[in-house]
Amino acid sequence: MEKTVTVSVFTENSIGMLNRITIIFTRRHLNIDSITASESEMKGVFRYTIVLRTTLEKVNKVIGQIEKLVDVLKAFVHEESEIVHQEIALYKIRTNTLTNGDVERVIRENHARILTVDPEFMVIEKTGHVAETQLLFESLKPFGILEFARSGRVAVTKPMKELSTYLKELEQLS
Known part of the structure; x- marks a missing residue:
């Protein structure tokens, strides 16, 4: 499967x-x-x-x-x-959408943060799993997304020997 x-x-x-x-x-x-x-x-x-x-x-x-x-x-x-894994997503939307508090409410509800505000646009950052970053994307669509980028997965394992342990084992086999 x-x-x-x-x-x-x-x-x-x-x-x-x-x-x-x-x-x-x-x-x-x-x-x-x-x-x-x-x-x-x-x-x-x-x-x-x-x-x-x-x-x-x-x-x-x-x-x-x-x-x-x-x-x-x-x-x-x-x-x-x-x-344990996360991804990061960046959303660029027009600054003129800030006239009411809706954008700020969406950002707060999704535990995102504003990285930069320019006269023309603002950039929002969201860290989380794909479903979480996609949910924010859908919530920001009505405000007009100019650009969107999502990183690949960054992950660390829960039950694993340290890499140095594996490398020592490989040296012993050589």
Whole structure:
């Protein structure tokens, strides 16, 4: 049965790594819903957080292929219950919609915040899960959204050894 899974891939920082990882998903006809890349807690180790809807069987095959790539240190699959995650969304709306308190009420009700106010526009930030950022999007539609951007998932796992522990285990196997 298909479900939303989060894949964490830890790699060395090398040119073309993201492309090599995403090609593996493409070959298996798996669509990536979001992808985020950043440095990890260890110097020189980068983390890719990839979200997709698929079966555990398919994603485990992909993980096996990813771990065969040069410069990949370790890859993990996490189900929703195993992670804590957030996304950030930015909404740009016209400033002239501030004439009544409706926009401010919507912002407050959605626990969002105003980042900047310009004579022409304002930028609102909302951190949360996709459903929460989408709800604010729908609530702001009547005020005229000029731009909208949502990040990919940023996630940390609940039950996991520290990455340094896995790396030490890998060194011992070599």
